[in-house]
Amino acid sequence: MKKGSLIRSFMSYALGSGITLIIGFFSSPVITRLINPEEYGKFSMFTLVANIAMLAIICGLDQSFVRFFYEEKEKLRPKLLQQSLIIPFILNVVIAVGMLVFYKKLALVFFQSESFFIMIFIIINNTIMLINRFAFLIIRMEQKSRSYSILQVIQKLSYIIGVIVLATPLNKSYLTLVIATVFSNLLSTIIAILLDMKYWRVSSYKKEMLKNDQKVLIAYGIxxxxxxxxxxxxxxxxxxxxxxxxxxxxxxxxxxxxxxxxxxxxxxxxxxxxxxxxxxxxxxxxxxxxxxxxxxxxxxxxxxxxxxxxxxxxxxxxxxxxxxxxxxxxxxxxxxxxxxxxxxxxxxxxxxxxxxxxxxxxxxxxxxxxxxxxxxxxxxxxxxxxxxxxxxxxxxxxxxxxxxxxxxxxxxxxxxxxxxxxxxxxxxxxxxxxxxxxxxxxxxxxxxxxxxxxxxxxxxxxxxxxxxxxxxxxxxx
Known part of the structure; x- marks a missing residue:
């Protein structure tokens, strides 16, 4: 990549983050006035539990996908994605079942309630974020900086709009932030997939063998x-x-x-x-x-x-x-x-x-x-x-x-x-x-x-x- 295109690429990424930064700067005071510190603290617990689960679900294979992306032929990169997703999808189902079985204990420890719905939201969010992680990685690795920037802005704006719309009906509880998060993640994921559909079509996977098979991916990711x-x-x-x-x-x-x-x-x-x-x-x-x-x-x-x-x-x-x-x-x-x-x-x-x-x-x-x-x-x-x-x-x-x-x-x-x-x-x-x-x-x-x-x-x-x-x-x- 030449210096000029390198600078342009960085500026394109920076534009999206800059707009997101400005939106965040002006929206933070709105959110903190709608949601009191105690409810904001419970939302922090939601992100904490979701991140624990995502760590176990992805199993390091997102980093394997990144590491070997350029080593594979362009036509075989969709197959690399497929191989990287198999184990995370299986683990997502296993962890979801575990959360549903032990939902009372988990909700009591982290949220001081026995809410079944908060576990459902975590499961839905984790499923979305599993796909979101790889969909965004594809855009990053293909260096589509403008598309990435647009996705950042859409994700942030949809989150803010969701919080404002839901705050009153939900009595300004932490569920306002939870549902807005799930909604914004879902919207940005759908758009990210549509931007690179060739990776997500099963018919596009070739019979030709990958240079780095699933054993290599796992060995690097574990x-x-x-x-x-x-x-x-x-x-x-x-x-x-x-x-x-x-x-x-x-x-x-x-x-x-x-x-x-x-x-x-x-x-x-x-x-x-x-x-x-x-x-x-x-x-x-x-x-x-x-x-x-x-x-x-x-x-x-x-x-x-x-x-x-x-x-x-x-x-x-x-x-x-x-x-x-x-x-x-x-x-x-x-x-x-x-x-x-x-x-x-x-x-x-x-x-x-x-x-x-x-x-x-x-x-x-x-x-x-x-x-x-x-x-x-x-x-x-x-x-x-x-x-x-x-x-x-x-x-x-x-x-x-x-x-x-x-x-x-x-x-x-x-x-x-x-x-x-x-x-x-x-x-x-x-x-x-x-x-x-x-x-x-x-x-x-x-x-x-x-x-x-x-x-x-x-x-x-x-x-x-x-x-x-x-x-x-x-x-x-």
Whole structure:
């Protein structure tokens, strides 16, 4: 892919995420005023249970599909999809039956009720999301950036409309958010399938054998199940700890803080969506072109660092929009920004593990990060509540980045300019710690401006490259 088309592709992905980000920014205050913190906390439990089930259902085969997509002939890629879906469909049925048999116990543990319908919604949502996962992956791997962006916007808009329409009839309960989620997922899945129907027609599957049969897919995917399980604990132990020690109301406020950090998650999603197929394609074309990977790492690093500082600097203003019941979210946000920052940047530095087909290292990384997060939550949540969960999560994601990066470098060395990045992370972590216990004041503003200056000075070379690229682009117009 040429540089011009690479930029256009990224901008196309960014457009959808940008629109989604804007919609989310203006819709979050509407949702938090319709749904109180306790009900929002129960919705967080819905997403938690659904994600547990999806982890077991997909069984790492989505990652196998991505890894071997370009290794198969184009005409055989629908067959690769078929082979990747067989086991997840079987597991989906098994898990659905288990949920129906034990629905009372599950509903009581997670939702403090014996609702049969919430389990039905989880089963329906998981079935939809299984197909959705692969339908969206096809669009990503074919690098149809505009289609992907349109789907993002449709999914977000349909969710917001669903919440607004259902809020009054359902008495503003968490079921409002659940049904709106299921509806938006269903709509986006149907459209995604229609955009690439050739993959979903059984008649299009060829008798020719795949280069990577189902045994290869399973062998690659299974280690990622264990990695994913540990990663799930790593990502959700904070919410479990808050529910256990502080209750649904505090969990709801924590969830609202996450909805603000989701502004950065939109960037994370955009970049990961764009980066995965591009990185694989570049590596297959010329594995010695390491400068490309170094530059891309620095581009995304400086962008994420600026955005993270901006969210901390303006946290009190942003959280003010959520409503009075969610004001304490401003003290939870600062350390949560490390989740999208460290994950997104690590996607550019973890490539050595992925290129060398060493998925077992993902397990090691996830276990180490998970253990730190579990210990951190057990110590900090009883003392600090949701603030403690955020601090623990942020620190764990820093370790996650460090392990991903340095293990990757053993297999595929790239000069990522790590010294500059670590200095910036130390400064921003100090800023986040101060902001976790203090409202906006003169010192927080000064600290924020100083952080921006430090990032600018340390990344002046890459910023100059960005300037030159943009200048050439506008000069041609």
């Amino acid at each position: 280690p990622l199940v264990f990695s994913g399980a540990v990663t799930w604990i790593f990502q959700y132990v904070d919410r479990i700890a808050i529910k256990q020690f502080s209750g649904y109301e505090e969990l709801g406020v924590y969830g609202a803080a996450f909805s603000i950090v989701a502004l950065l998650n939109a960037v994370q999603s955009t970049f990961t969506t764009f980066w995965t197929p591009v990185a694989l394609e570049k590596y297959i074309e010329n594995r010695e072109n390491k400068q490309f990977f170094s530059n891309m790492c620095q581009y995304i690093s400086v962008a994420m660092l600026y955005m993270g500082i901006g969210l901390i600097l303006f946290k009190d203003i942003v959280v003010y929009l959520l409503g009075a019941e969610y004001r304490s979210a401003s003290f939870i946000m600062p350390f949560l920004i490390f989740m999208p920052i460290m994950y997104t940047v690590s996607e550019t530095t973890v490539i050595g593990i992925n290129f060398s087909k060493k998925p077992n290292y993902h397990i090691l990384i996830s276990v180490a990060s998970c253990l730190l997060n579990v210990i951190g939550n057990l110590i900090l949540v009883p003392m600090l509540g949701a603030k403690g969960a955020a601090i623990s999560t942020g620190i764990s994601y820093i370790l996650f980045y460090v392990l991903r990066t340095h293990i990757s470098l053993k297999f595929y060395y790239v000069n990522y300019k790590l010294r500059e990045f670590y200095i910036c992370i130390f400064i921003i972590a100090s800023y986040a710690l101060y902001s976790t216990f203090n409202k906006a004041n003169f010192f927080t503003i000064l600290f924020g401006i100083l952080s921006i200056v430090i990032v600018t000075v340390l990344y002046k070379e890459i910023l100059r490259k960005v300037y030159d690229i943009l200048k050439k682009k506008f000069d041609k117009q």
